Amino acid sequence: MIVPVLKKGSELKFSDLSNGFLVLIDKPVDWTSFDVCKKIRNTIGMKKVGHAGTLDPFATGLLLIGAGKGTKMMTEFSQASKKYEALIQFGKESDSYDITGKIVNEQEDFNLDYSQIEEVVESMSGEIEQTPPMFSAKKVKGKALYKYARQGIEIERKAVKVRIIESKINFWEKPFLKMNLHVSKGTYIRSYAHDLGKALHVPALLKELQRTQVDNFLLEDSFTIEEFCTFWEKVAA
Structure with a gap:
């Protein structure tokens, strides 16, 4: 049509x-x-x-x-695939994986350089497995995950395969990393930020997000x- x-x-x-x-x-x-x-x-x-x-x-x-x-x-x-500009903040982790959630982990003293970040970003390209955040609309047993989260209930979530079609670092100025991401359907940029921090052994959350293309x-x-x-x-x- x-x-x-x-x-x-x-x-x-x-x-x-x-x-x-x-x-x-x-x-x-x-x-x-x-x-x-x-x-x-x-x-x-x-x-x-x-x-x-x-x-x-x-x-x-x-x-x-x-x-x-x-x-x-x-x-x-x-x-359809989608493109985003994301601002990731290192040194803080929240229960929602973004700036709106409750801070659950902080690390003020950490060392990260551009080459470390670049290497991990490269390793997280292509097809990856991603676990949906608890604060999301994804349903388990007919109920949105965020409804469980608001009750303080942690639900086991299955990792799903998504595709990071393209990832580009725009700038790195501690503690902020700005990136352009082109991703497949179902990709959570909040989870990407969280997982990037885990891979670098530094807490991280998504501070800002702008969708630039659908x-x-x-x-x-x-x-x-x-x-x-x-x-x-x-x-x-």
């Missing part, structure tokens, strides 16, 4: 969009992916609105939204939520 794709600068008419479409949204920090869908749903007046690939509230970047008949394409794009769709072509609302007011007038 082919539906129109709304990008920044699109000049489509309302009649082109009335049956459904895809829209590229730059999700702001502190919004859930559901919050974005709800805002889009209320703005356009369509009941069917969904997204491809959840972004955690602290993360920002490209969220692919389907509306109307566009929702039928969400499963396809959820399976399939062939780019963040630079996306609307902010405010821009989309303004666009819709004009096109629907």
